[in-house]
Amino acid sequence: MENQYDVVFIGSGPGGYTGAIRASQLGYKVAIVEKYSTLGGTCTNVGCIPAKALLDSTEHFHQAKEQFKTHGINLNGDISLDFTQFISRKAGVVGQNTAGLIYLMKKNKIDVHQGLGSFVDNTHLKVTAADKETVLTSKYFVIATGSKPSSIPGVTIDKKRIITSTESLSLSAQPKSMVIIGGGVIGVELASVYARIGTDVTIIEYTDSLIPTMDRELGKALFKTLGKLNIKMLLSSKVQSAANLGEQASVKFLDKDGKEQEILTDYCLVAVGRRAYTDGLNLKAAGVESEKNGKVKVNGQLQTNVPNIYAIGDVIDGPMLAHKAEDEGTFVAETINGQKPHINYNLIPGVVYTWPEVASVGQTEEQLKAAGIEYKSGKFPYSASARARASMDTDGFVKVLVSPKYGEVLGVHIIGPRAADVIAQSVVGMEYEVTAEDMYRISYAHPTYSEALKDAYLMASGQGAINI
CATH class of the missing domain: 3.50.50.60 (FAD/NAD(P)-binding domain)
Known part of the structure; x- marks a missing residue:
């Protein structure tokens, strides 16, 4: 029928x-x-x-x-x-x-x-x-x-001056300034978009870290790289209200010291989740x-x-x-x-498409510590990567977290060039329970961004890095 x-x-x-x-x-x-x-x-x-x-x-x-x-x-x-x-x-x-x-x-x-x-x-x-x-x-x-x-108390989205990611993708003209409420994935990506073209961008984040649901070291590294774009990042700050003033928006908040502050801006972008x-x-x-x-x-x-x-x-x-x-x-x-x-929900990768990109799969150091799980860490900087030097993309690192008992890979966290693509190799390895030793013994093309993974696995296994 x-x-x-x-x-x-x-x-x-x-x-x-x-x-x-x-x-x-x-x-x-x-x-x-x-x-x-x-x-x-x-x-x-x-x-x-x-x-x-x-x-x-x-x-x-x-x-x-x-x-x-x-x-x-x-x-x-x-x-x-x-x-x-x-x-x-x-x-x-x-x-x-x-x-x-x-x-x-x-x-x-x-x-x-x-x-x-x-x-x-x-x-x-x-x-x-x-x-x-x-x-x-x-x-x-x-x-x-x-x-x-979503929004927060005191902030009503009107899609004119108080906007969401939806409206930010189709503005009629480049704004001179923008305040972004929220330093999560959506907030930092759109901050990157507008800061690169010259908009004065300020991120106000309630917690003490950017991308707070990911490994803390990733948030710290991203803070530094976004700073190079002249993005102002106000952490540990609580937004109290946002208002449409006609030609501008007003954003009032408590800073990290608890003092009341106000910013006037062309647009207030609300990026506090969905x-x-x-x-x-x-x-x-x-x-x-x-x-x-x-x-x-x-x-x-x-x-x-x-x-x-x-x-x-x-x-x-x-x-x-x-x-x-x-x-x-x-x-x-x-x-x-x-x-x-x-x-396997533990192995669904998370990605942030800033530059450098951020990608993560498995457990973070914070989660392992909270659960009392033993681990070894191997961390290799892209500043030591020949491929990254060639492309002038030397910010960031690869960090792998490995069980010392069997060499099980517990988590992989990357901030660096093409991290969104590089992470896929680790997802495959973790899905099929490949050990850290297996991961560093396979052949990696040289020079590639993914070689940083090999060196991180070597370092987590108690050996030194071998690539440049």
């Missing part, structure tokens, strides 16, 4: 579209329900992809201004940024990705229903669009509706239970308390990462199919 399916994914972000494709590959009749006019969710439209496009553009601009002369590259006249083209290129990248998703849906014979999905009961979902209302029937539903930016987004889903009608924090409650199979309804990605516990959602989308499709898939 028309509008009758085996599996319906609510939300077309990385978790939704990946899960839908896998379910279709397994022979199910599949549909996706998407509230917005384009597929891809936050990541593709207003998150990961556009942010990386702007990060790459601004890094090119920064290198042209700061490094090209050292490379022997001389540019005639002043270097300037065409802000309109800067934003336009980002929009083009997003458009290419959303077009690719439309192609994938057609190729895999997945029906796309545009509109707000709302449960009627556990087997029926009403989809409301501007011009019509449709009811879908399905054996299984997968909630993949993602997340929205919340699960299930607005309008009418979960109660399906009998689905939520946690106190608004996230959907699931078991080890990502199944809600209603057996035929699953939930994945940002709407459930765990890190709000696109690749986590993708893994969970595939996991659910294969679970429905009767398979026994596996996700």
Whole structure:
């Protein structure tokens, strides 16, 4: 029958579209329900992809201004940024990705229903669009509706002067100044974007470290590298309020000494995290239970308390990462199919796309100490890497944490060039329980950024570094 399916994914972000494709590959009749006019969710439209496009553009601009002369590259006249083209290129990248998703849906014979999905009961979902209302029937539903930016008391987001990451990716003109509330992943990435093109950027962070959920040494190193971009970083500071003054915004906060301070700025960007987004889903009608924090409650199979309804990605516990959602989308499709898939949540890497990049997998030193777990550390600086010297990317290090008993790799933490790509090798090794000795005995191409891993493993094993 028309509008009758085996599996319906609510939300077309990385978790939704990946899960839908896998379910279709397994022979199910599949549909996706998407509230917005384009597929891809936050990541593709207003998150990961556009942010990386702007990060790459601004890094090119920064290198042209700061490094090209050292490379022997001389540019005639002043270097300037065409802000309109800067934003336009980002929009083009997003458009290419959303077009690719439309192609994938057609190729895999997945029906796309545009509109707000709302449960009627556990087997029926009403989809409301501007011009019509449709009811879908399905054996299984997968909630993949993602997340929205959060705020803090005293700060109301108006999307004009008090903005989120979404608005910051499509400003009409380059701001002269910006205050960013939050020194986590989103905050430091967008601080990098705007500081590189000359915006006066201030980060106000409540804790005493940038990227506070990651290994503390990474936060300290990132503080130093962002300082080179003239970013002001106010740690241990508590924002009390933010107000739209018309042509500017006012941000009031208590500094690390408890003194009241105020900054006037063109924009106040709120980057204090995200919340699960299930607005309008009418979960109660399906009998689905939520946690106190608004996230959907699931078991080890990502199944809600209603057996035929699953939930994945940002709407459930765990890190709000696109690749986590993708893994969970595939996991659910294969679970429905009767398979026994596996996700090792300890080995989902976290990445910060500043430059140098930051990447981490496994446990941090702080976690190991708190748990009383013995470990040895091996740390190799990129200043000693021939490849890093050649590219003038000598900031940062590789740190590996290893069990002294069996040589098990417990954690890998990198701040350095292409860390987002280098970390993948360690994820593979840790997933298949490769020892530190195995990791330093395999052959690494020379010269490469990944050689720093080899030397860090050697050092954690009680040997000296051998590469330059």
